[in-house]
Amino acid sequence: MNLGSLLEPFRHEFMQRALFGCALIGFTNGVLSAFIVLRRMALMADAMAHSLLPGVAFAIIFLGIMPGTLFLGALVAALLVAFGTQLISRSSRIKEDTSLGLLFACSFSLGLVLLSLSTVHVDVQDYLFGNILGLGDADLWIVYAISLVVLPVLTGLQRPLLLMMFQPSVAGSQGVPVNALNYTLVGLLVLSMISSLQAVGVVLALGMLIAPAATVYLLCDSFPKMFWLGGVIGATGSCLGLLASYWLSLPSGPCIVLLLGLAFVVAYLFSPKYGVISGLIQGRHIHEASLARWRDR
């Protein structure tokens, strides 16, 4: 493979567009990912992603395939599932994880049934596994707008969110509106899910949302760093994954998620402090003073 073929993807307009989209989606998801991982919302995020499907199907059937309507349908569906979950878990003895699992399985099935009934020809694959190469202008605008909402809100609310994630009870006693922040976080989650719908589809969206923070969590002990590094890893991972898929002629969505997964595995094995293998290599004593004292004996 020579330099020319390496640079080839950058010459196509659809690839430039896709790369720009990937960087933006990856960064937004990566930044949000710190919050999802620390708040332990991974299962919830997965459920949200799946529940986007019936909304998309409804939008296609009744409004036709247009980015704006797809966005609206997905948003409504996800919010319905989110609030339905809260409603069921608070008004009965069913716990939140159970009601969430139930609702997302049902809504995902509903989406598949609706799509199969639809008279408009749609490729279900596009929504399940994404199609970033088909990113149109309107799609890019939506991605752009979502990033413009999610990133400033997360940056602006960083302090109260940090207090809430660390100790909800203490945060409450300091006047942090814990419930409102929780709903805000779910809202942002839905938005960034919708943005990654185009890139990797509903099934793989979780990867973009979990992998960056899981990786950074093993690399640093400081929350602000985790916040921004997650974004950087998300953006570079997504772009590299897309390029790899072009060079190797593989589907783009899975390539992106696999690359992010690879970054996690590297951190899991070789993180200076928490890596499994680096722990073995470094030996038992970390503290030099204690090592010296131990040798003197």
Place this chain on the structure above:
Amino acid sequence: MAGWRCDGKKLQKYKVIANLLHQGNNLQLNGFHPVLSLSVVTSFPPAQHVLRVHDLTVSYKRIPAVHHVSLELKCGSAVALLGPNGAGKTSFFKALVGLVPLESGWIELHGKNGRSAFAHIAYLPQRSTVDWDFPITVRELVEMGRYQALGWHKRFEAEDRRQVEHALETMDFKDLAERQISALSGGQQQRAFLARSLAQNAHVFLLDEPFAGLDKLAQELLAEAIKTLAGRGNLVIVSHHDLRSVPGLFDKVIFLNGELVAYGDVHDVFTQENIARTFHTHVFSGLAHEPRIPAGTVPP
């Protein structure tokens, strides 16, 4: 100056004392060892600030956990909150910081109630409620204490940094400030959270079973920290289980058993009789058929 129960002359005197106290604090900031400067501070009588609790009742789903507690505690003392499991100690703390709705009663600190009082009360939950793997260093934890004063957006100023440094120094964290919180020992973890409350400029500290699981040295260091706080004029209330250590650590006790059994100075109230009445009876659950323990409150 509501909440200061004294006449004009006394008030003047206390103002002088408060100024001296303030100077004492400044001395401490100029690089004095916290324990040394402690003696400077304690040579003055503590400021006469008061935490007042009146007819406080907390219920969960209509089942009361704390019944009609009324008490008055002067700041500048270390108070032990004693009672069996389920006596409502944690509920009492949560009520003091506004984390649970009050069924009846009110709380007043320095003559203020509601949000403005809660802002000066710091609650340190039991150690098991903290996610110790959270990516945060001791310094960042203490910085979190400034968030309340800074609000959501204001920048960290030199004054905030000074407060953080001071809190770290007072709790003896010079070398460990950059450690992640799980890389601390149990006692250090407790003191790290105390440092955060210090940076928060809290006046009242509520510590929920801080001594649980600490070894002797860690207990002594924590006791030292609690005494430092009380000596600075803070009110420290500690829920505690080891009865033998009470007289050595605290100058006041509260006996809680669903309802208030007794409270007051250690040498007046910490008696076998009160211990028996608190620990050797059923926790009062508010039901009519249970033998009711007369709340023989001893005034402080």
